[in-house]
Amino acid sequence: MIAVKNVIKEYKTKKGLIKGVDNVSLEVEKGEIFGIVGYSGAGKSSLLRCLNLMEKPTSGEIYVDGVNLVSLKASKLREARQKIGMIFQHFYLASSKTVFDNVFFALKAAGKSKAESEKKVLELLDLVGLSDKAQHYPSQLSGGQKQRVGIARALANDPKVLLCDEATSALDPSTTQSILKLLKSINEKLGLTIVLITHEMEVVKEICDRMAVMENGKVIELGSVYQLFAKPKEKLTKEFIDGVMQFKLPQTLMNTCLGTIIKIHFQGEVALESVVSDVLKGFDIKGNILHGKIEYIKEVPLGVFIMELIGDQEEIDKVISYLDEKAVGVEVITNDN
Structure with a gap:
């Protein structure tokens, strides 16, 4: 479903060019939940934003469902992005809009009819367990409920891929578990491919099929979650796992x-x-x-x-x-x- 080939992302700084992503290649299979793990500054967020070209790679190729996003012109890229949903750590909901309208706006922006959009919003709110919160405003919601709105909004255009940028980092442990359970359910019901970045190995252990460990912009270890927990090779991977296994x-x-x-x-x-x-x-x-x-x-x-x-x-x-x-x-x- 996703193929990353020799991707480099450079940033200009006062000290010169810095590689946020350093020649990364990996593949994510259709329908799997793939985790990208690393400490702050490892390059995982930069890589995730390259997957939907929120940030254009300096070089390399990004294939999603067989299409090289890097080669697309602006109009075709906007069309392709509709099949890539994204949820964020800080939710980014419009505070002046109700829960219903926050999700409705994503459908309106995609040019769907009002009747079709209203029906879809109700279906999505039911899917994420917020049917009774449709007319509430973000200020009336808990952190977990806000993230559920974010998930519903990300699913508005029936994406094939869902990108999760530290989606549970701002949540308490019990709420994190409920969000992970929801993501797993969505993965199974919709056959959605999910890529999530995190620094929390508990999150990876809970729902991911495979994972990549990043350090200094590079993928230093890649494999099934079980394989990496059972036989980690790199020092950083061992550090992450020791934090969970204690x-x-x-x-x-x-x-x-x-x-x-x-x-x-x-x-x-x-x-x-x-x-x-x-x-x-x-x-x-x-x-x-x-x-x-x-x-x-x-x-x-x-x-x-x-x-x-x-x-x-x-x-x-x-x-x-x-x-x-x-x-x-x-x-x-x-x-x-």
């Missing part, structure tokens, strides 16, 4: 441990097996579980446990070999990591 032991605890500390990664159904208890029963060692957690990513379990093994080094080596066969991997933890 597996760093307090230094005071590390200092009191006398044995070998290991981190065990379990992938898929192995995460639900009794591997740890089998180790404690089958080998001549003592084990203390210091930390453990099983997460479900796209309904597939991913487990991580941290254990202290106390016993003869030869026996500990046997345990590590056994676990290495059963689990995704075993990592010996030292004070350095």
Whole structure:
């Protein structure tokens, strides 16, 4: 559905040219939810705005549904953009217009008839759960309700792609969950392709199929969300995932441990097996579980446990070999990591 080919976006500054997007290439499949993750300044917002040519790339190509947007003239580009909806972190609703009129305006701008537009607005408000708020003004709505209006407005022209620019960053955790559930529902009901940018790995874990991690304008890691959570390769990706999985032991605890500390990664159904208890029963060692957690990513379990093994080094080596066969991997933890 979306193909980004060798895209560069440069900005002129007093210090010279800066690359906000640095030679990025990636593809987003039809109907998937694709996340772009990175810290502030990583280039993710610049890349997202290039996808609908809100910002024209300095070089490279952007294909949406087989059409190279970069090559289109102004009139054709406006037409193509109607099939790309966008929602924003700060909603950008017209404060003097009702909820109904905020959505209606998007249809009017596209040249739809009044009767057709009014019917469509009511359908969209029902879809986002705001049928009873049609005559309310933005000042009368909560943050989550405002974002729902933004989503309805973005869907007004039946887009094939929905771009989400930090759509949940201004919301509290419970409201974020409701918005993510709504986006997932829309993705399934309408077959919509969704691209969202965020610095929150919880958001990616919750609804994304695949993800790209950006740093200094470049995509440094790309793959399925499960794959990147299970086996992150880049340091930045590991930082993001550690923030969700929370597996760093307090230094005071590390200092009191006398044995070998290991981190065990379990992938898929192995995460639900009794591997740890089998180790404690089958080998001549003592084990203390210091930390453990099983997460479900796209309904597939991913487990991580941290254990202290106390016993003869030869026996500990046997345990590590056994676990290495059963689990995704075993990592010996030292004070350095």
